[in-house]
Amino acid sequence: MSDAVDAVFESGEPAFIPYLVAGDPDYEASIEYVEAIERGGADVIELGLPFSEPIAEGSTIQDAIVRSLEAGMTPEQYFDFVEDLDVDVPLVCMTYYNLIYQYGPDQGPRAFVERAAAAGIAGLVVPDLPAEEADPLRAACDEFGLDLIFIVAPTTKGERLERMMEHVSGYVYVQARLGTTGARDDVSDQTDESLARLAEWSVPKAVGFGIKTGDHAERIVSAGADGIIVGSALVDIVADGADSDDPTEAVADRLEAKARELKDGALAGAGLAAAESVE
Amino acid sequence: MSTDSDGKFGAYGGQYVPEALMPAIEELRDAYERYVLENEDGFMDEFRERLADFGGRPTPLQHAEQLSERYDTAVYLKREDLLHGGAHKLNNALGQVLLAKYMGKERIIAETGAGQHGTATAMAAAHLDMPCEIFMGSTDITRQRPNVFRMRLNGAEVNPVTTGRGTLKEAISETMRDWATNVEDTHYVIGSIVGPDPFPRMVRDFQSVIGREAREQIKAKTGRLPDSVVACAGGGSNTMGAFHEFVDSADPSSADKSSGQHPRDRVDLIAVEAGGSSLDVDEKAGVAPNSATLSTGEEGVLHGARTKLLQDSDGQIMESHSVSAGLDYSGVGPELAHLVDSGRVDAVNVDDEAALEAFHRLSRLEGIIPALESAHAFGYLEENPEEVGDVTVVNLSGRGDKDLETVVEETEKRDLDVDVDMSVFREAER
Ligand SMILES: Cc1ncc(COP(=O)(O)O)c(C=O)c1O
Numbered sequence: 001m002s003d004a005v006d007a008v009f010e011s012g013e014p015a016f017i018p019y020l021v022a023g024d025p026d027y028e029a030s031i032e033y034v035e036a037i038e039r040g041g042a043d044v045i046e047l048g049l050p051f052s053e054p055i056a057e058g059s060t061i062q063d064a065i066v067r068s069l070e071a072g073m074t075p076e077q078y079f080d081f082v083e084d085l086d087v088d089v090p091l092v093c094m095t096y097y098n099l100i101y102q103y104g105p106d107q108g109p110r111a112f113v114e115r116a117a118a119a120g121i122a123g124l125v126v127p128d129l130p131a132e133e134a135d136p137l138r139a140a141c142d143e144f145g146l147d148l149i150f151i152v153a154p155t156t157k158g159e160r161l162e163r164m165m166e167h168v169s170g171y172v173y174v175q176a177r178l179g180t181t182g183a184r185d186d187v188s189d190q191t192d193e194s195l196a197r198l199a200e201w202s203v204p205k206a207v208g209f210g211i212k213t214g215d216h217a218e219r220i221v222s223a224g225a226d227g228i229i230v231g232s233a234l235v236d237i238v239a240d241g242a243d244s245d246d247p248t249e250a251v252a253d254r255l256e257a258k259a260r261e262l263k264d265g266a267l268a269g270a271g272l273a274a275a276e277s278v279e
Numbered sequence: 280m281s282t283d284s285d286g287k288f289g290a291y292g293g294q295y296v297p298e299a300l301m302p303a304i305e306e307l308r309d310a311y312e313r314y315v316l317e318n319e320d321g322f323m324d325e326f327r328e329r330l331a332d333f334g335g336r337p338t339p340l341q342h343a344e345q346l347s348e349r350y351d352t353a354v355y356l357k358r359e360d361l362l363h364g365g366a367h368k369l370n371n372a373l374g375q376v377l378l379a380k381y382m383g384k385e386r387i388i389a390e391t392g393a394g395q396h397g398t399a400t401a402m403a404a405a406h407l408d409m410p411c412e413i414f415m416g417s418t419d420i421t422r423q424r425p426n427v428f429r430m431r432l433n434g435a436e437v438n439p440v441t442t443g444r445g446t447l448k449e450a451i452s453e454t455m456r457d458w459a460t461n462v463e464d465t466h467y468v469i470g471s472i473v474g475p476d477p478f479p480r481m482v483r484d485f486q487s488v489i490g491r492e493a494r495e496q497i498k499a500k501t502g503r504l505p506d507s508v509v510a511c512a513g514g515g516s517n518t519m520g521a522f523h524e525f526v527d528s529a530d531p532s533s534a535d536k537s538s539g540q541h542p543r544d545r546v547d548l549i550a551v552e553a554g555g556s557s558l559d560v561d562e563k564a565g566v567a568p569n570s571a572t573l574s575t576g577e578e579g580v581l582h583g584a585r586t587k588l589l590q591d592s593d594g595q596i597m598e599s600h601s602v603s604a605g606l607d608y609s610g611v612g613p614e615l616a617h618l619v620d621s622g623r624v625d626a627v628n629v630d631d632e633a634a635l636e637a638f639h640r641l642s643r644l645e646g647i648i649p650a651l652e653s654a655h656a657f658g659y660l661e662e663n664p665e666e667v668g669d670v671t672v673v674n675l676s677g678r679g680d681k682d683l684e685t686v687v688e689e690t691e692k693r694d695l696d697v698d699v700d701m702s703v704f705r706e707a708e709r
Contacts, residue, residue: 052596099595101594107578132301154299155299155303156298156301160302178460179456179460
């Protein structure tokens with residue numbers, strides 16, 4: 001549906017898809033941070049619109065959401081934020097259904113999707129919206145040309161998986177392990193199992209939940225992923241910067257370096273050389 | 280038993296949960312339909328037997344003589360405070376823990392606000408030999424200490440939840456996170472008629488024993504149905520438990536005019552919410568100093584269901600407030616929201632002060648110390664005795680032992696004229 005997202009996965013390179021919470025720890029710094037991860041090699045950026053009850057989130061992203069909300073982030077400001085960003089890669093909005101549902105004068109998802117499309121958002125990920133409840137949002141996304149990206153969990157199997165695959169657009173978000181978001185020190189066996197279950201479908205598979213290092217990224221891409229999604233490992237850098245009051249540029253540099261590590265890991269996993277070394 | 284087999288109540292209800300939980304929810308729906316609705320393997324027989332032997336059902340329906348005289352109307356109390364554990368919560372907790380056992384689950388988790396549901400779940404889990412972990416907001420741990428002791432004594436882990444205001448909303452979010460992590464061997468015993476389908480109708484079915492008994496009991500005592508049933512509402516489980524059997528009742532016997540007994544064509548159902556300190560809302564601070572979701576909330580999606588919510592105009596969920604931990608929640612059960620919209624249930628509210636006064640009044644006049652949650656129902660009776668008709672059933676959802684310290688403190692703070700002098704402690708120390 002979104003040509004920009006399709007183009008990323010047609011390039012033949014594994015996609016690096018970082019996540020940050022918009023407005024964390026404040027509007028201006030967050031703009032710098034998102035632009036830094038693009039410089040670090042992001043192919044698509046998932047940008048969180050903070051919701052007060054983020055039930056799929058571990059403590060790292062919960063804290064980021066609190067920082068952003070306390071700094072004044074709202075859905076309206078989020079769209080301004082997206083419009084202020086100077087990035088070329090496609091942006092995917094990650095948020096919870098109530099914010100989508102309440103936006104605009106009438107309840108229902110249409111007004112939100114219309115505004116998101118106008119701001120240049122290419123897709124949506126909504127962790128508390130399973131396929132069962134997604135028809136109204138899917139219709140709005142179809143109308144305005146956005147991808148509605150579904151999450152395939154380690155528990156998504158059999159008929160359920162098949163039904164979901166009929167409706168996929170953009171890419172599928174392969175949840176690497178059960179539980180909530182948060183950086184981990186290992187790669188879960190559930191990742192390999194999920195990728196194996198999905199092998200017969202040609203749709204691009206981006207793996208997220210727990211990826212922390214370039215080595216993880218390499219390992220997951222070599223296991224068959226078409227992309228990696230990394231949130232908490234980057235948000236941790238934002239959190240450290242906010243805790244120790246570091247200058248915005250210093251934090252942005254660290255984010256860019258971490259992004260490059262992850263992107264290079266992903267490239268290595270596909271048997272490709274890191275971007276800088278291709279002279 | 281249910282007419283809502285798609286899990287929707289009008290526009291409300293549904294299953295708004297992470298994909299990782301959906302297979303478990305499908306499994307639960309299947310188990311609910313087989314064991315609870317179809318009584319497969321004699322599940323319901325075993326449940327009823329355990330509710331009687333372990334729980335102490337049926338609970339009495341008591342004529343409250345002093346209140347009846349005070350309000351010049353026949354007031355009957357459905358004594359859920361006498362159920363094992365001291366609240367209606369065991370009806371649901373025992374049902375769900377037993378169901379988890381039938382489903383082959385190995386671990387029980389639950390959230391709790393007042394600690395009554397956590398306590399009931401811990402008791403049921405000990406009784407049925409299942410390991411159990413309870414998530415409880417840090418604010419609630421402090422204000423409902425006796426229940427924390429009880430849960431620990433029954434062998435449950437108690438995990439403090441420190442996010443947000445540390446009350447029921449945060450506890451539910453955190454329990455959902457645990458469930459999403461351990462869904463393969465764990466059952467989440469939700470404590471009210473909230474959450475994704477099938478929880479709202481399943482919890483209601485387990486709780487509907489309250490109204491079923493009350494209906495028989497009031498007929499035996501008065502020969503008629505009541506004019507009204509009054510119950511407090513947090514999530515709404517004691518509420519729907521008390522109401523369910525009366526929702527459809529145009530009293531069949533009232534068609535028989537010769538009895539001439541029943542002046543109304545239906546039983547009025549009155550849900551009493553916590554008005555907190557005020558019904559006003561501070562959008563900027565994200566705080567609603569009340570929990571009057573049915574009266575003031577707007578439709579939205581939270582904790583797995585579409586329902587009425589306390590939220591700001593962007594859709595961010597507001598922090599609620601009530602002196603009573605069990606009512607202190609920004610959401611409400613989807614079925615109750617639907618019945619309010621359709622006009623079948625009246626949503627009213629009673630503020631902190633009126634609830635505290637009612638707590639003292641019931642303690643003195645009837646010799647029954649009610650839970651602060653239940654006290655809201657009696658606050659309504661005091662303020663609106665003319666609304667309940669000639670015969671009313673008030674659901675006394677729980678007893679107040681857990682609230683003693685809070686009540687003494689909050690009463691002193693407000694300088695209410697019902698204040699009880701507790702200087703005896705100081706005298707004894709001298
Ligand atoms: C005694 C008592 N009554 C009522 C409630 C409110 O819950 P619900 O509205 O689900 O009945 C609670 C909750 O903890 C409670 O302990």
